[in-house]
Amino acid sequence: MFENLTSLEWLLWLILAGLLLFGLMAVNALAAVYAERKLSAFMQDRLGPMGQGAGFHAGKWGMLQTVADALKLILKEDIIPRAADRRLFIIAPYIIFIGAFIAIAALPFSEYIQVIDINLGIFYLLAVCSLGVVGLITAGWASDNKWSLYGALRSAAQIVSYEIPAALSIIVVVMLTSTLDLQGIIRSQEGVIWGILPNWIIFNNPFAFLAFFIYFISGVAETNRTPFDIPEAESELVAGFHTEYSGMRWAFFFLSEYANMFIVCGIATVAFLGGWQSPVPGFMDSGAWGLFWFFGKVLFLIFVMIWFRWTFPRLRVDQLMGVAWKVLLPLALLNIFGVGLWSLYIG
């Protein structure tokens, strides 16, 4: 279908795909914020956002609350501090946003729906995730505010540290599937293993099981969420690297943060949980059901992240680095060794 397109048609398809992805990111952020507020409320025995009066102001059960918040953000004044570096201040949110955007474009939503299918898939995803850090440091630096700077430094150190165990646990997946292509990784997780379990990488062997948790914990840390939210710890650093941002620029950070949650959960789904494959082979696994399973798994993992946030206390800076370098990294290295032995002698 796409082989014989003229340049103009190709460009139009590209723009359409971009708009759809942007829509996905926006809807994802709106839904995730609503879920976050409601879930946190239920976990704390509150009601969360509710429609006031006749259930009209913010919709039934407060469902329009985040829409109202988004509208408010669009209308808010855009403030750039006088001491800030204007150009860097303006460019920083876009760098972070582009990093999230080009990563989400490579995720396989179903067997047939994927914007860019590259044979380096998972490697590409790991590579472009580092772009966000650059934007983050730029934002912290350009704000000319010490809270921002400390937030940016902490955040960059944290993301760079946790990238290593995350990448090492993805290597386990690549070893087991011997491909970097996302669709290839998903296809190799077809069928049944151990009699009843789906043949997902997480169930393949004990080391892969551990690798999933190492990846997911590192992923939570890479999105700067509690219990790893040192970079924007509101009780110490006001709001971390985005202290000085307001209005739409701040909304871009927000959008990217929730998109990053989606990406981390998406990678975990593709690499360990069979992507768009049904948990029961042959059951609801054709055509559009792929979309259902992919989004179902991703949304479940996002729910787990929200659950983390409202149940775990925040780690201290030294504990944070200790977890990455003294616990997760050795475990991830051991995992690679173990999976190698397993595939040689048992698998």
Added chain:
Amino acid sequence: MAEAAFWLVVAVTLVSAFIVVTSRNLFYSAISLLFTFFGVAGLYIFLWADFLAGVQVLIYIGGILILILFGIMLTHKITSVDIAHTSIQQGVGGIVVLFLFAALAWMIVRTPWLVAAAPEPQGTAGEIGKLLMTDYLLPFEVASVLLLGALLGAAVLSRKGN
């Protein structure tokens, strides 16, 4: 279309590289370097070296550029935005640059460039892996020993204070 994209990538690479060299603000140079690295990754893709392009982004942007930014942020005047870098010893530097330019130009002119349309390789990662594990195993292992040495050296240096 592909040609337009190619020239766009070339333009981004060259313009941002120019800013890296000429900017008086160290942080601007570092951020321009981001676009230069991306441009070079784009050029690799046009050469069908997809794996190399990925490595370029992962190592140069995810590693080296962030290290540079860290370096800038940890320098003495941490809150002042305008850490300037100026040129000193312009005479000696000019001679070195001229020599480098001549050497590079000589290399470009002398290299027998491959002009025939090579078959488009489908994914280079597997081939690179095979070569690294067979023909180039020794350089690969030597590089890993070098990295291990650097790692240990960094640990020793950073412990000195305690």
